[in-house]
Amino acid sequence: MALSVDSALAAKALMPRWMMPLRFLLTFTAVGGLLASVPAAQEEERAAEAEAAMRRLLVDEPALKAHLEARERSLADAKADASALRAELETAAMKVEVSAAAAAAARTAEGEARRQLAAAAGTGGSVEGSGAGSVEEAAAVSGGGGNNN
Numbered sequence: 001m002a003l004s005v006d007s008a009l010a011a012k013a014l015m016p017r018w019m020m021p022l023r024f025l026l027t028f029t030a031v032g033g034l035l036a037s038v039p040a041a042q043e044e045e046r047a048a049e050a051e052a053a054m055r056r057l058l059v060d061e062p063a064l065k066a067h068l069e070a071r072e073r074s075l076a077d078a079k080a081d082a083s084a085l086r087a088e089l090e091t092a093a094m095k096v097e098v099s100a101a102a103a104a105a106a107r108t109a110e111g112e113a114r115r116q117l118a119a120a121a122g123t124g125g126s127v128e129g130s131g132a133g134s135v136e137e138a139a140a141v142s143g144g145g146g147n148n149n
Contacts, residue, residue, distance in 0.1 A: 002027075003027045007020070
């Protein structure tokens with residue numbers, strides 16, 4: 001605004017000629033200084049906000065620390081539970097494998113015993129050396145009923 005007043009006075013020749021270029025320089029320097037201070041003011045505002053946030057964090061630190069420790073304990077408990085369950089699962093898998101192997105061995109032995117009994121019954125021989133221990137197998141050899149597969 002002052003620059004426009006000075007320009008009007010210079011147009012009416014009420015101001016010396018050499019003063020107007022100095023006035024422009026002064027005005028542009030002032031405007032440049034004001035514009036340069038805007039980022040600094042914004043930076044100060046950001047610094048103040050960061051400091052306030054830090055103060056809030058320092059006030060909340062004990063509660064946050066307790067919450068973090070509780071989560072870490074919970075995570076450790078969950079890991080321990082998962083490890084126990086994994087071990088239990090491996091034990092159960094081993095039991096199933098042993099059970100399946102035992103069942104397969106029993107089926108094989110039963111099939112072998114039936115073949116030996118059938119061979120003994122077909123030739124009229126004795127069953128004593130066959131190693132058959134099942135009541136059904138003994139009854140089948142003696143002809144006393146039962147399943148004859």
